[in-house]
Amino acid sequence: MALYLIRRLMQSGFVLIAMSLLVFLGVYAVGDPVEILISPDADQEERERAVRALGLDLPLWHQYLVFLGRALQGDLGRSFVFNEPAIQLILQRMPATLELAFGAMFISVLIGLPLGLYAGLRPDGRLSKTIMAGSILGFSLPSFWVGLMLIMLFAVQLGWLPSTGRGETAMLFGIRWSFLTGDGLAHILLPAINLSLFKISLVIRLTRAGVRETMLMDYVKFARAKGLTPFRVTFVHVFKNIMIPVVTVLGLELGGTIAFSVVTESVFAWPGMGKLIIDSINVLDRPVIVAYLMMIVLMFIVINLLVDLVYTLLDPRVRLEGKA
Amino acid sequence: MLRTAAAIGLALASAIGVAQAQNLTMAVGAPVTSLDPHYHQLSPNNAAASMIYSRLVETDNLARMQPGLALSWTAVEPTVWEFKLRPGVRFHNGREFTADDVAFTLARIPTVPNSPASFTTFVRPITRVEVVDPLTIRLHTATPYPLLPMDLTNIFILDRETHEGATTERFNSGELAIGTGPFRMTRHANGDRIELERNDQYFGERPAYARVTYRMITNDSARTAALLAGDVDVIDQVPTADIARLRRDNRVSLQEITGLRLIYLSLDHMREDGSPFITDNDGRPLPRNPLKDLRVRQALSIAIDRPAIVARVMEGSATATGQFLAEGIHSHIPGYPVPAFDADRARRLLAEAGYPNGFRITLHGPNDRYPNDARIIQAIGQMWTRAGVRTAVEAQTWSTFVGRAGRQEFSAFLLGWGMNPDGSHPLRNLIACYNRDTGLGASNRGRYCNPELDRGLAASSQNLDPAAREQQLLGLERMALEDVAVIPLHIQTNVWAARRGFAITPRADELTRAQDVRPAN
C-alpha cells in the first residue's frame, strides 16, 4: 500500500513537470504577452522595458529554469496582469468554482440517480424511454446556448432568479461561500443547473446500465427468489453495486466539471477559476496558465487516488496492488 | 422553492426600496485588473481609477481638457510648464494634497515593478520637477513640448505619506486605494466587482449615488440579460446586435456618443517584392507587392462600401470615415470626404496598375477584439471579391493575431486605434516611420514610411501655438490619407444602456464611471 502510494506520487511528479514544460512551450509558441498587454501607444523603449519587467528577455530555457527553481520553493510566479502571485489569484477564485462544481454534482446525483434507477428497473416502460431520450439532450445541447436560454427564461422573462454573478457570501473557515445565504443560493442555482446537464445524463445512463446488469446477476436473482421485497433488493443489493461505477465516473468527472466551468462561468459571469483561466489564455498570462493547469493536474491526481481508495471501501475485492 | 426565493426577493426589494435611490449597480464588459493607478495602462483600469483618484488635468466627455487637481496651466517658458494647484483638497484618509504629492507621483511612475504597460512614456519628457510652493509646480522639458498637459490627463495623483513604497497588492486589497476622487473604495473582489462609497469631501460635482457596485460581466449577452432582468442599472459596451431591441424597449434607454476609436485596415508597405498573402489568380506568388502601388491602395479603399458596413454590420453604431478623428474633435479635417464606394473605378484603377484581372489576397483580423471585427473583414472580403480582388478571410484570437501583425506576417489586416484627441497621436504611432531611436511608429504594423511626413511631424511637435499646430497636423493627416497609408473604415459609437430612472453621460473615451450616472425619469 505504502509502496503503491509512493510510486503513484513519483509518477505524478513527472506528470507535473512534463505538463509545465508543455505549457511553457505552448504559451511561448502562441504569441507575445507584451504585445497584448502593452498600451497601444507605448514606444519601442517602453516595450523593451515591459519585456524586461516580465522576465521575457531571457532565453526560453532560462525562463523555464527560473520558473522551476521558484516552483520548487512553492512560488509559481506572479501574474503579468494582476501583479499578484498566481497561486494566490487562483486560490481566491477557487471556492466559487468548487461550490459551483459540487453544486452541479449534487444536482446531477439528485436528479440522475432516481431517473436512472427507474429507467433501469423498467427498461421497456414509456417513461423510461422518455427519460433515456431526454438524457441525450444533456449530451448534445451546447452548454453556452442552454445557459443563455436559462437566463432568458428564469431571469429575464419570469424574473424568478438573478441572471448573473455570485450573490451574497458568508464566511466559513475563513473563506467566502455563497451557498450559505439565500441570495447566494438563488445566484448559484442557474449556473449549477447549466453545468450539471451533461452530468445528469451521465448519471442516468450509468445508473441504468448498472441496474440492468446487476438485475441479471445471480445474487440478485437469488435475493429475489428468496422473497426479499423489491424495495430491499433494489436499495440494498442493486444500489450498492451500481454505486461503484457512479462514484468512479463522478470522481473522474469532477475535474472535468471544474475545467468545463470555463464556459458556464463566462456565460453567468461567475467569478471563479474558469473565468480566470480563459481571461489568462486570452492575454497569455503565462504564470497563471501554468499554475492553473498544474493545480488542475494535481487535483486530478488526488481525485484519482481518492477514487481508488473509495473503491476498496466499497468493494473489498478490489486491491490497490492488483491495479497495474 | 423558486417561488419562495422569489417571494423573499420581493420582500427584500420592498424593504430596501427607500435606500434604492441611493444605490447604483453598473456592469462593465472589460475587467479591471488592478487598482494601482500606475501599474497597467488599460482603459478599464483608468475608468476605475478615475472614480477613486483624480488627475491634474481632467477630461470632459468630449475628451477636452478641464481643470482637475490643477486649476490652470501655462507654458511660462518654451520648456517650462507651470501648474497652479487646487487648494483645500484632501485624500480619502484626510491628508492634504500638495505639490509635493505631484512630485512624488511623477517619481513613482517609472519605479512600479513588473508593469506590463507602464505610464512611463507620459513622464519621460519631464527632465526636472520644481516645487515652487505647496500649490505651484513647474515641469521642465528638454525641448518645447505642447502635449504635456494632455499627457498628464493619464496620470492619477497619489499621496506621498500614504503611498511611499506601496505595492500593487496593497492597492488591490483596498488598503491603499486612497485618492482624492469622487468615491472611496469599500470592497474589491478581483475580476468580479468593486464596491464604492461616495466621498462627501470631493472637490468636484457631488456624485448622485451614495453606494455603487461596479460589476464586471464580460460576456456581451449576459450583460444585456442582466440589465433586462433588472440586476444591474447601467451597462456599457452594448453589443450592436442588441441595440435595435433595446431601443424599442421602454424599460431602458440608450446613451450614445461618437467615440475616438478608429477601425482601419493596415497594409503591407514593407515588402517591395511579393507580400506573403498575395498571389495571382492561380495561386502563384506575385513578383512585386501590389500594395506598394498607390492606385491599388486607392482601389482597395473605394471598393469598400463603408456605409453598408456601418448600416448592416455595425447596425448603425459607427460613423463611416475617411480620416482619423470624428467631427467636433481636435484635428478633424473639416469636409474631408468619406471615400465613395465605386467598384467600377476600383477595377479601372487595378487595370491601370497592371492588374486587369485582379489578384488574390488574404485579409486577416482579430475575432475577439473590436465589436464585430470578424464580421467586418468578411464583409470587406465580399466587397473586394466583387471588385476583382479574390479575398480569403482569416480571423484569429487577438492573442495570436497581434503577435503576428507585429512581426509583419500579414498583407492586409484589420486593426483599431483609440485616439487621443490630437492628430499627432495617430500620426506618431501609426503613420510615422518605425524608428526605435525617435520612438515613432511603434504601432505602425504595416511599416508605412514617408520621410517628408516625419519631418513635418517633428516640426509640429515643438510648436506651442495651438492653432498653428493644428493646421500643421491637418496638412500631415491629409498627406497620409492621400497616400492611403492606411484605409480608415469607421469610427465606433460608444453605447451605454440604462434602466428607466438612470442616465449616464456618454464619454468619447469609452470610460464607464459611476460619477457620470444621474437619476432620470
Added chain:
Amino acid sequence: MSATTAPRVETPFQRFVSEFFASKLAVVGLVVISAIILVAVLAPWIAPQDPYDLAVLDIMDGRLEPGSQGGSGITYWLGTDDQGRDMLSGIMYGLRISLLVGVGSAVLAAAVGATLGLLAAYVGGKTDTVIMRLVDLQLSFPAILAALMILAFLGKGIMNVVFAIVVVEWAYYARTVRGNALVERQREYIEAARCLALPPRRILFGHLLPNCLPPLIVVATMQIARAIALEATLSFLGLGVPITEPSLGLLISNGYEYMLSGKYWISFYPGIALLVTIVAINLVGDQLRDVLNPRLKK
C-alpha cells in the same frame, strides 16, 4: 444443402442485425443518420447557395427572416445570418464540417487509441507502463483546456480541430481497449494462436482486435457526439473552424449573439440540426451498446 430443409442457422452478424432492428427507436435513428449523411454528402449539389463563397454572399441580405426574398431573387427559407448567408445552405454545409470533425476525429482517435491499448495489453511490462502513464496524463488534462491550448497554438482550421480532438480523446479508446484486451488475452483462442506461433501482428489485429471491437464501437459513437459538441464549444470560445466555413457549432455561436434581439433563426435552426444529429447518433449507439454487451444477454 437446400435452404428449405436446413434448420435456420444465424451467423453472429445476422443475429446482431436482427437484435439491432428489434428497437424501433434505433431504426429511426439509423434512418435519420443516413438521411443526414446523404444531405451532407450531396450539399454542393442540393444547397441553394454556396455559403463558403464570399462572392455570392451579400451583407445587404444579412439577418433576413425565414422565407424572405434576397436581392438576387433567391428565397431564404430559413433566413440568413449576419453575412447574408442562407441558413439552409449553411446548415447543409455545416453538417459536412461537423460530421467530418466528429467522425474523422473519432476514427483517428480510435485507431491511435486502439493500437496503443492493444500494444499495452499484449506486450505488457515497460511498454504498458509508459502507455498507461501517457493515458493518465492525457485523462488528467481537461479535454476542453487541452483543445483550447492546442488550437491557440495551431490556429483555426478543420484539420487542426480534428487533430486537437484526437489528441484529447485517444486515451479513452486506449483505456477501453486495454481493459478488454487484458481479459481476452487470457482466453484459450489467444493461447492457441500463440502456440501456433502466429506473428504478433496477426494475433493483435487478427484475433485480439475483433474481440475488442464491441466496446470500441460503443465508445466511438459516444465520442462522435462529444466531438461535435466540443467543436461547437471551441467555436463559441473563439477558436475552432474558420469563420468563412462555419460548422453547425460556429453557426450556433454566431447566432448566439442575436438571441436576445429576437433573431432566433440564426442559432435556432442550426441548433435543431445539431440536436437531431447527435440524438440520432446516440440512439444508434445506445442500441449498439445493448446488443453488443455480452453481460446483458439473457
